[in-house]
Amino acid sequence: MRPTSHAGQPAGGQPRGGEPHGGEPPRVGAAEPPAGGGGVFARLAGFSFRYRKASLGLWLLVLVGVWALASVVGDDYREDYSLPGTDSQAALELLAEHGSDQGGDTVEIVLHAEGGLADAAVEQRVEAMLAEVEVLPRVAGVHSLYDDGSAVSADGTVGYATVVLDTQAEQMPVEDTERILDTAREARSDALQVELGGDAARALGEGEGGAAEGMGILAALVILVLMFGSVLAAGLPVITALFAVGSTLGAIVLASHLFTIADYTVYVMMLVGLGVGIDYALLIFTRYRAELVAGASPERATRGALDAAGRTVFFAGCTVIVALLGLVALGLGSLQGIALSVALTVLATMLASLTLLPALLGLFGDRFARHFPARARKRAEKGKSPTGTAWRRLGGAVQRRPVVALTAAVVALLALAAPALDLRLGMADAGNDPADSTSRAAYDLLSDGFGPGFNGPLVIVTDGGDQGAEAAAGEAAETLGSLGSVAAVTPPQPTEDGQVATLIVFPTSSPQDEATSDLVGELRDTVLPAVGERTGADYLVGGATAATEDYSAKVAERMPLFVAIVVGVSVLLLMAVFRSVLIPLKAALLNLLSIGAALGAMTLVFQEGWFGVEPGPIEAYLPVMIFAIVFGLSMDYEIFLVSRMHEEWERHRDHQLAVREGLAHTGAVISAAGAIMVVVFGAFMLSPDRLLQQMGFGMAVAILVDAVVIRCLIVPAAMQLMGRHAWWLPAPLARILPKVELERHEDPAVEVRERTPAR
Numbered sequence: 001m002r003p004t005s006h007a008g009q010p011a012g013g014q015p016r017g018g019e020p021h022g023g024e025p026p027r028v029g030a031a032e033p034p035a036g037g038g039g040v041f042a043r044l045a046g047f048s049f050r051y052r053k054a055s056l057g058l059w060l061l062v063l064v065g066v067w068a069l070a071s072v073v074g075d076d077y078r079e080d081y082s083l084p085g086t087d088s089q090a091a092l093e094l095l096a097e098h099g100s101d102q103g104g105d106t107v108e109i110v111l112h113a114e115g116g117l118a119d120a121a122v123e124q125r126v127e128a129m130l131a132e133v134e135v136l137p138r139v140a141g142v143h144s145l146y147d148d149g150s151a152v153s154a155d156g157t158v159g160y161a162t163v164v165l166d167t168q169a170e171q172m173p174v175e176d177t178e179r180i181l182d183t184a185r186e187a188r189s190d191a192l193q194v195e196l197g198g199d200a201a202r203a204l205g206e207g208e209g210g211a212a213e214g215m216g217i218l219a220a221l222v223i224l225v226l227m228f229g230s231v232l233a234a235g236l237p238v239i240t241a242l243f244a245v246g247s248t249l250g251a252i253v254l255a256s257h258l259f260t261i262a263d264y265t266v267y268v269m270m271l272v273g274l275g276v277g278i279d280y281a282l283l284i285f286t287r288y289r290a291e292l293v294a295g296a297s298p299e300r301a302t303r304g305a306l307d308a309a310g311r312t313v314f315f316a317g318c319t320v321i322v323a324l325l326g327l328v329a330l331g332l333g334s335l336q337g338i339a340l341s342v343a344l345t346v347l348a349t350m351l352a353s354l355t356l357l358p359a360l361l362g363l364f365g366d367r368f369a370r371h372f373p374a375r376a377r378k379r380a381e382k383g384k385s386p387t388g389t390a391w392r393r394l395g396g397a398v399q400r401r402p403v404v405a406l407t408a409a410v411v412a413l414l415a416l417a418a419p420a421l422d423l424r425l426g427m428a429d430a431g432n433d434p435a436d437s438t439s440r441a442a443y444d445l446l447s448d449g450f451g452p453g454f455n456g457p458l459v460i461v462t463d464g465g466d467q468g469a470e471a472a473a474g475e476a477a478e479t480l481g482s483l484g485s486v487a488a489v490t491p492p493q494p495t496e497d498g499q500v501a502t503l504i505v506f507p508t509s510s511p512q513d514e515a516t517s518d519l520v521g522e523l524r525d526t527v528l529p530a531v532g533e534r535t536g537a538d539y540l541v542g543g544a545t546a547a548t549e550d551y552s553a554k555v556a557e558r559m560p561l562f563v564a565i566v567v568g569v570s571v572l573l574l575m576a577v578f579r580s581v582l583i584p585l586k587a588a589l590l591n592l593l594s595i596g597a598a599l600g601a602m603t604l605v606f607q608e609g610w611f612g613v614e615p616g617p618i619e620a621y622l623p624v625m626i627f628a629i630v631f632g633l634s635m636d637y638e639i640f641l642v643s644r645m646h647e648e649w650e651r652h653r654d655h656q657l658a659v660r661e662g663l664a665h666t667g668a669v670i671s672a673a674g675a676i677m678v679v680v681f682g683a684f685m686l687s688p689d690r691l692l693q694q695m696g697f698g699m700a701v702a703i704l705v706d707a708v709v710i711r712c713l714i715v716p717a718a719m720q721l722m723g724r725h726a727w728w729l730p731a732p733l734a735r736i737l738p739k740v741e742l743e744r745h746e747d748p749a750v751e752v753r754e755r756t757p758a759r
Helices: 040-050 052-073 087-097 120-134 173-183 200-206 212-228 230-257 265-293 298-329 333-381 389-398 402-422 439-450 469-481 514-534 544-578 582-607 623-654 655-686 690-727 731-736 750-753
Strands: 105-112 138-144 158-165 193-197 458-463 486-489 500-508 538-542
Touching: 040 052, 040 514, 040 750, 052 333, 087 458, 087 500, 087 538, 087 544, 105 120, 105 173, 105 200, 105 439, 105 500, 120 138, 120 158, 120 173, 120 458, 158 439, 193 200, 193 439, 200 439, 212 230, 212 265, 212 655, 230 265, 230 333, 265 298, 265 333, 265 458, 265 623, 265 655, 298 333, 298 402, 298 544, 333 439, 333 544, 333 623, 333 655, 389 402, 389 655, 402 582, 402 690, 458 469, 458 514, 458 544, 469 514, 486 731, 500 514, 514 538, 514 544, 538 544, 544 582, 582 623, 582 690, 623 655, 623 690, 655 690, 731 750
Parallel strands: none
Antiparallel strands: 105 158, 105 193, 138 158, 458 500, 458 538, 486 500
8 A cells, every 4th residue: 555645645646536636647548457357346337338238228128118018008006095903994894894885985076156056047957967976987875965954055155965985085096086077067057166076086186297307307417517527427327317217117007007006106206216316326427437537448447436336326225225115014005015116216226327327338438538537637737626625624624623513513403303393294185286176176165165174074984873873873963063173964874784874074174184183083082982882883983084194193103113123224234334333323313313304394394384385284104205215315425425434444544534535535426416316306396296395395305414414514523523433343243244345445546556557
């Protein structure tokens, strides 16, 4: 090993791992030994480089073949919110057991007439229309607004007919819902407005990602062009990500016939796949550039980049996959499908970075071999500081005041995370739908005419009773109708065998309102048990609104197990990589801090309504999804930064130098990678879908905090304070844990110069 100065540079004055800043750059490919040897990633890169056309052709064949097959068979996206052991699930199962088709949800045909719905001509049109709706597929029954005076507003201008479905809203075919809407709208006239409300109706106007993906990719390209100074170089990471995500999307279309996969999974996959795919390719391409500038030939630069950064990408990708698969432990229907789909997306992006990117580098390697050394030469001729100088100064500043930097950053993040303590889980309702959708129009009409609770009815299922289920349901209806938090109750509707009957209860508060959650709890804990003592019947609270409460409660109940699994496995993996106890524990705590900050920011914006956003609960499964994805992605930056510090530690056994030089060599890449993640995730806030808005915002905040505050301030400060103890591993653990090599211990610039004869 060559002697090193106190500044962390080779004695000759050349900055290690950076671009030359003085004199003539090394000759490309000068006196290099044959491009052979190296680890498995180097050999894989060499194969892809040499057979680049075949590698590219194979990926193209996979992409085209998968989509050709997917276009033939189509998709079969569906959702599964079954929750064994909950009241809402028990209500569905009880109705199914007694041969009832009332276990499904409802939609409301909402009518508005300025001249009044009691007008004879209007009533005739409406009744004729309802008779046609009642015989449509998937319709179990229809309750006319003229059969119950409570179904018409006090001023007589707004009314609703309740259409009982024979299935749950998420399983209702869109074409059947469209048939109901088309039939209902046949009654429309200049004097009569007709809209369709309910969860099933929301599927008719669901927002898609729109231009969000394109805006994210465009912003990422701008950052990459600024970083590499070349549109071609900037395009390769994006092309790699698009191949991986495109192939996976086609595979998920096919998989939807075998597994339960929700339609919105596609947008979550694009959100994560584009960000991760560009990031992984960027880490490898940055190392490739350093190899070229240091004097390596294109092929050797490719092999060297994959031998070093490829290992980091592989391990980081595996960490994300492990975190996502931890969601399976929650056992929550559609959430498992999302977890498996996104894990497959990350796997594909990782494979593309390790195989497709080397092939692309082989196609354009000669051009890059001219561009990057020439750019480094121009930089040196202009007298610019060597790459990493600013980060080296930042590292030195943090090292001089580590306690101040650590305390200020942690306090700020804890303050941002504090609102998450009041996080309330739920689901978006039609009030969050686009203003021009029929579900939003129906929502607004019902809210104006009857109050917001008509948009989130509860289904009360009555089982048995001393005088029969219908009589017991009737007594429950009288009791429920007297509650101040209940706006209306429909008459009992018994099953054919008469053993079970249902009521539809409309709260006075909206589905997202905390008062509705309180009402569900009150009915289950006190009101209905008291009625049951008088009637001898059992009552269950079901329906979409109650199911949302059950789903949220189940997520909150199982989240500690999920967090323990993900954090535990990640800590063990990092122990094996870094041969340390403190570094993995520190990484886990800091990742939790960044996720807490993201959830706190989401609470302020989407739950409290900051910046003009309509307030409401956070989507029930988003906290666990964000935790799984962000925890894995945060480990990417942790591995990339600390592995470089570990490399310097192994070389010099000087912890101060290791911290400073590790930040100097990785700070720019981590910042660029973080910026790309932020713009890709943040672009999804342009989507009209509230789910994508919340997820994009939460992940963008988490990555911003992680890349800027944690990796560039807290980690260097913590590593400085831990000193040599950062690399301590008890002997018993050292014997048990396997040793995993992430990075080569040779710097590309040093390695190439040492194997290049003096001129």
